[in-house]
Amino acid sequence: MWMICCFLVHIVDQHILGGVTTRYYNFTVDYANVTRLNHTKSMMLVNSQFPGPPITAHEGDTIVVKVTSLVQPNITIHWHGVKQLQTGWYDGVPYVTQCPLKQGDSYTYRFQLLNQTGTLWYHAHTSWHRASIHGAIIIYPHKDRGYPFPTPNREVPIILGGWWNADVEDVIEAALATGGGYSIPDALTINGQPGFLYNYSSSDATRRRIRQGESYQLRVVNACLNFAMYFAVANHSLTVRELDSAYCVPFTVDVLLIAPGQTVDCILNANLSEGQFYMAASVFSLPDPLTVPFPQTPATAFLEYEGSSRIHPVYMPTFPAHNDSSYRDFWDSQERSLNTSDQTLYVPQTIDRELFFTVGYGLSSNSSCSPLPNCTAGFEGYRILGAVNNITFVTPSSSDTSLLQYAYRYDRGVSTSNSNFDLSFPDDPESTFNYTGPQPPLSTRFPEHATRLSHIDYNSNVQLVLQDTSILLFETHPFHLHGFSFYIVGRGYGNYDPATSPATFNLVNPPYRNTFGVNYGGWIAIRFQADNPGAWLFHCHIELHASWGMETVFFVHEGNASNQRLQSPPMDYPVC
Structure with missing residues (x-):
């Protein structure tokens, strides 16, 4: 319980x-x-x-x-x-x-x-x-x-995850050593348990008894390293109330769709008289499973009405196909922010800083398994990388202090000569091509390795377009921005067109989230006000892609007022 x-x-x-x-x-x-x-x-x-x-x-x-x-x-x-x-x-x-x-x-x-x-x-x-x-x-x-909706009677936290029989450190080490794919989890999990459909798991699976007529707030977190997930409760609909800790216009579905890193708060009404039902989680993955394999068996937990006889059958929810892009489009179309007395929308209507970032894959031209044949899991003998604007992020070495310390000193006029504090990340790709067309020539697929930061003036209204690319394959990369939530004002397929695409934007009540996936073979446009000074990581929340360097850092400068500046570093701040 x-x-x-x-x-x-x-x-x-x-x-x-x-x-x-x-x-x-x-x-x-x-x-x-x-x-x-x-x-x-x-x-x-x-x-x-x-x-x-x-x-x-x-x-x-x-x-x-x-x-x-x-x-x-x-x-x-x-x-x-x-x-x-x-x-x-x-x-x-x-x-x-x-x-x-x-x-x-x-x-x-x-x-x-x-x-x-x-x-x-x-x-x-x-x-x-x-x-x-x-x-x-x-x-x-x-x-x-209180809530801007009826207070639920009870609540159920649900954390979706995965289980490897092997040590995950060995899993990622092998993936990096061979240049590409990795061993998939041996099981999906709900609250740390694989559930009733996996061998040796039924006795430990999560069980929950519910009462007819009560409402339950399900707090669902996708902690999976590498998979978006469907989640559903057999024979019950779920009314979504909050997305990534922000109230949304309520909408009711039979199946939730949650990217890695996202959270969804929804209401389940126990409106049946009796019965036993599975809560279950299954993978959503648009690429071909031969290219991006995943566990085929859903994780399950048990939901049972009080007073039900154990002789009742246990019902299983039905999920869309793992690659049902139409369900992704349907889900995204339902998300709208909600104005309440406690949550006032501020969607930037004018833009001070316009950014266009390509996101996707690249190949390493100088790694130890490239182009040697022992780079067995890579692409044509090359190690696979992640990239933003054709730059693979290089995490500073252990001999350096943090980028935030350099940013803090920079805003106070202290010299920062360290090569890792490079404020030259480009606002647009430094090399352009047909991003969603046929595979570009091999010579265009080798990103720069660098620690380059994008710096933004305090309180600027920022618009950032993220464009998926066809290098190797398309994917719905779920990007997470630290330090901020943002409005997803637009989405589309193909190449973003600055002349026509903004006409489709929702600038009234777009969804407000901290993690959101780039359209498969397409783009998303987000807006936020840069009112939080600091050094903020921006990265794909698919852990393999982050390990490959699909990330960058925004340095938001401090403002002039005391409430627009960073606090002083804490006394127990760790040293490298």
């Missing part, structure tokens, strides 16, 4: 000052043995829990989490979707906002949950450690306010 009352045991202490609650947590990252699929392995976990303990708070609360690492690999914790207004030191991105924690180190993250309700989540932001280091952040409305 997973009940919200159980969450509070993870709070070490809380203090209330002037109506604002400060909630304190202790997180210890250590090894623990976990058994799934009749296989036991040692995993890195938070407080020995898989998934990790949830954080619960009200909008406006301050969260203080002391993280202590007892594991050998370097780690950080990222608070996914938390805007970190003036507190970029706590965003948790290695060498971008902090140096990572070494074994035995501690770091106390401090941030306030401002203008956000619903569900967010936290996860490790080093290598593939988020496969096991992750948990929910549950944010209730401010104590003086």
Whole structure:
């Protein structure tokens, strides 16, 4: 049973000052043995829990989490979707906002949950450690306010993930060594359990009893490393209320579609009299499965009405095909932001900075397995890379300080001569081609390796168009912007046309999210106001693609007023 009352045991202490609650947590990252699929392995976990303990708070609360690492690999914790207004030191991105924690180190993250309700989540932001280091952040409305919809009777947190019998570090190491693909998970999971359709899993699968006539808020997080997911409950519709912790115009569907990193809050009404039903999660993947393989067996959990006899059949939901692009289009068309007294839309109507980024793949011309035949999983003997504007991001080396420290000094007139602090990321691709046409010549597929930042003036209204490319193959890359949520004002297929495409934009109530997928073989246009100074990672949330360098960093300059500048670095800020 997973009940919200159980969450509070993870709070070490809380203090209330002037109506604002400060909630304190202790997180210890250590090894623990976990058994799934009749296989036991040692995993890195938070407080020995898989998934990790949830954080619960009200909008406006301050969260203080002391993280202590007892594991050998370097780690950080990222608070996914938390805007970190003036507190970029706590965003948790290695060498971008902090140096990572070494074994035995501690770091106390401090941030306030401002203008956000619903569900967010936290996860490790080093290598593939988020496969096991992750948990929910549950944010209730401010104590003086309620939901802009009827308050549900109960709630059910649901975290979608994956399980490898192997160590995930070995999985990504093998993928990088061979230049391309990786071993897919041995199972999909719901709240850490594969469920009833996998061998040796039924006895441990998640079960939930519900009462007729009650409403349940399902808080669904897609923590999968590399897959978008369908989620459904057999014989029940789901009414979506929030997307990435922002209220939306409600819409009702039978199946949710959630990209890696996204969250969806929806209402299930227990309107049947009895019965047993599966909650299930299955993969959504547009590319051919021979090119991008995935687990075929859904993860399941059990939903049972109180008083039902166990002799009743258990019903299974029906999912669209894994590559049903029409369902993706339908889902996207339903998303609209909701104006409420607590969430006022500000969709930039005029633009100060216009950016056009191509996103997709590339090939390495100088890696150890290129073009040697032992680069067995690559493309035509070359290692596969990710790229933004034909630039593969190079994470600064362990001998450097964080990019945020350089940005902080830069805005204060301190000399920053380090080669990693390069503010020359291009506003447009430095080489152009027919982005969605036939495969371009091989000579155009080798991206530059660099640490180049895009810098933006404080409070600028930014429009960014992300264009998928045909290099190797199309894919719906789900991009996540740290430090901000953004409005998805437009989407389309083919090449973006600056002369005609803006006529299709929704500038009234577009969806407001922190993670969103680029159209398969197409483009999306997003807008946001750059009112949060700092160094903010922008990356594909498919973990393999991030490992290949499909990311960049925005440096948003500080403003002149005190509330437009970064706080001073904390005393316990980690050193490299």
